[in-house]
Amino acid sequence: MHAIKRFFRDENGDAVIEASILFPIMVLIFFTLVLLSIYLPSRAILQHATQYAATAIATERSDTWLYYNESSMSYGWHTNKSDLDNVYVSTFKSILPSSNGDKAETITTNSESRVMLMPAGEGGSYDGNLEVSFGVTNFVLYKEIIITATRTIPMPLNLDLIQVPNTLPITVTSTAIVQNGDEFIRNMDIAVDFFKYIDKKYKISKNDFVVKLSSGWSRVQGFLGI
Numbered sequence: 001m002h003a004i005k006r007f008f009r010d011e012n013g014d015a016v017i018e019a020s021i022l023f024p025i026m027v028l029i030f031f032t033l034v035l036l037s038i039y040l041p042s043r044a045i046l047q048h049a050t051q052y053a054a055t056a057i058a059t060e061r062s063d064t065w066l067y068y069n070e071s072s073m074s075y076g077w078h079t080n081k082s083d084l085d086n087v088y089v090s091t092f093k094s095i096l097p098s099s100n101g102d103k104a105e106t107i108t109t110n111s112e113s114r115v116m117l118m119p120a121g122e123g124g125s126y127d128g129n130l131e132v133s134f135g136v137t138n139f140v141l142y143k144e145i146i147i148t149a150t151r152t153i154p155m156p157l158n159l160d161l162i163q164v165p166n167t168l169p170i171t172v173t174s175t176a177i178v179q180n181g182d183e184f185i186r187n188m189d190i191a192v193d194f195f196k197y198i199d200k201k202y203k204i205s206k207n208d209f210v211v212k213l214s215s216g217w218s219r220v221q222g223f224l225g226i
Helices: 002-009 014-061 087-095 101-115 181-202 208-224
Strands: 066-069 074-077 130-138 143-154 167-177
Touching: 014 066, 014 101, 014 130, 014 143, 014 167, 101 130, 101 143
Parallel strands: none
Antiparallel strands: 066 074, 130 143, 143 167
């Protein structure tokens, strides 16, 4: 019995056992903090870069007379109206496959490289791991520029032993609205003409429900002072 009591009271080797249990947990916590310190700043920088690119391209497609030079990373003014696309040319451009994909990638890469610290190695950059896709969504009254970028970052440690991937993909999406007053007016004119055509053919405006709705809306406008 005394031998058994001494066995349970013996504290020799407790530190080794505790270290064996706690060390993997501490390593996991440290590795998680390292990943967060890499992921969060990289994602914020990439988000800013894609938003900057989307805004620049949307500004070019608007009627502000501004254009964006991706080489100098600056805006400039058109001096001649002939340099601007009219409403109809813009419409055809929105239907045809977009040619701004390379420009979106260039602006995103240049904007990102201004603030990101690139690693030493092959070329000293991550440029080969950046994929940028560009798209335009055409709604009835406006167009939306959509830029999606994916940056693949190599992991700082090789953890194949615990089935952790060697790369960390970061994907962000940014959007910007094209502000084009001429196109808005054109679309509103089309909508009004279409309604007049439907009304002339089906006499919608004489429908009791439509008449009551119009009367109710007129009262709301009067109450609000519109």
